Amino acid sequence: MTMHVVAGRSSPQRAAVPPPALVVNDVSVRYPNGHSALSHVTFDLSFGSICGLVGVNGSGKSTLFKAIMGFVAPASGEVRIDGGPVADAVRANRIAYVPQSEEIDWTFPVLVDDVVMMGRYGRMGFLRRPSPADRTAVTDALARVDMTAFRRRQIGELSGGQRKRVFLARALAQEAQIILLDEPFTGVDVKTEQAIVDLMRDLRMQGEYCDHVVLINRRLIAAGPTAATFTQANLEAAFGGVLRHFRLTGDALHDDADARSLTVLTDDERPVVFYGTRGDDAPKGPTSAPSTASSTPTDPKP
Ligand SMILES: Nc1ncnc2c1ncn2[C@@H]1O[C@H](COP(=O)(O)OP(=O)(O)O)[C@@H](O)[C@H]1O
Ligand SMILES: [Mg+2]
Numbered sequence: 001m002t003m004h005v006v007a008g009r010s011s012p013q014r015a016a017v018p019p020p021a022l023v024v025n026d027v028s029v030r031y032p033n034g035h036s037a038l039s040h041v042t043f044d045l046s047f048g049s050i051c052g053l054v055g056v057n058g059s060g061k062s063t064l065f066k067a068i069m070g071f072v073a074p075a076s077g078e079v080r081i082d083g084g085p086v087a088d089a090v091r092a093n094r095i096a097y098v099p100q101s102e103e104i105d106w107t108f109p110v111l112v113d114d115v116v117m118m119g120r121y122g123r124m125g126f127l128r129r130p131s132p133a134d135r136t137a138v139t140d141a142l143a144r145v146d147m148t149a150f151r152r153r154q155i156g157e158l159s160g161g162q163r164k165r166v167f168l169a170r171a172l173a174q175e176a177q178i179i180l181l182d183e184p185f186t187g188v189d190v191k192t193e194q195a196i197v198d199l200m201r202d203l204r205m206q207g208e209y210c211d212h213v214v215l216i217n218r219r220l221i222a223a224g225p226t227a228a229t230f231t232q233a234n235l236e237a238a239f240g241g242v243l244r245h246f247r248l249t250g251d252a253l254h255d256d257a258d259a260r261s262l263t264v265l266t267d268d269e270r271p272v273v274f275y276g277t278r279g280d281d282a283p284k285g286p287t288s289a290p291s292t293a294s295s296t297p298t299d300p301k302p
Helices: 061-069 086-091 112-118 132-144 160-174 190-203 232-242
Strands: 002-007 022-030 036-045 049-054 076-081 095-098 178-182 212-217 219-225 244-248 261-266 272-276
Touching (some): 061 095, 061 178, 076 086, 095 160, 212 232, 232 261
Parallel strands (some): 049 212, 095 178
Antiparallel strands (some): 212 219, 261 272
């Protein structure tokens, strides 16, 4: 139920006041069947940030990514990448997109090597003949996700986590400035989850892991730095009745007079733990993103 935008490097030539990496301005999307999937969503992200996009199933996360990529046409609003139109960024390979697994045809007969090489297609000529630089990029990307041993295997033969890592390698081989990952942590093993987190940290130039959060439910609920945005109130607005919610205080938590309480919000996949004297205290420290909260509650240090 999360996805991530990793906005890595900025363009070499920067204006005095550089434009945001990504601007989503008043974007609404209505599907041909009349379903309104997004309504007037506005936020922006600067380079050097990792943003978690959070919302329940059907809240429009995948739709937002497709709108950013230009795969669905917004009914209103616009998206800008590094100050320019999306089409320019896509053409120049400045943005990479890893779809959620359900949207990929895994029966398509293609080798791992070939999947990663697809990340280089935009850099090749009409005949798509890989150069030595393309081959090196593929080899390096596979090594970074620890999938070198699988490069001659069919993609359909791999586990969910291995497939994720191959698609991450494709995005890395593309050498994009911005990477959109749809549901990167769904159905992956712990090793893959750690590999993805490590890679996102490598790609980003500064800041903390998941330094920004955008919460949506067809419309924008909140967007901004994690500590200010990833609050209990905002999570409840985003998830409503979907989250189970329990709170421990007094005797149930402490054997002394400690007044602090522990609040756990969980969708039974990834619990989020708030520790403090107020119910809406934001989680402290760098591990405060929903997707990085481990399946055991975060260390509840005050
Ligand atoms: N091609 C489509 N045609 C009509 N409705 C769609 C289409 N794709 C998605 N939807 C609907 O739009 C809403 C948002 O979908 P989606 O963006 O996939 O949500 P999420 O990724 O957050 O689970 C859902 O109600 C979904 O059923
Ligand atoms: Mg989705």
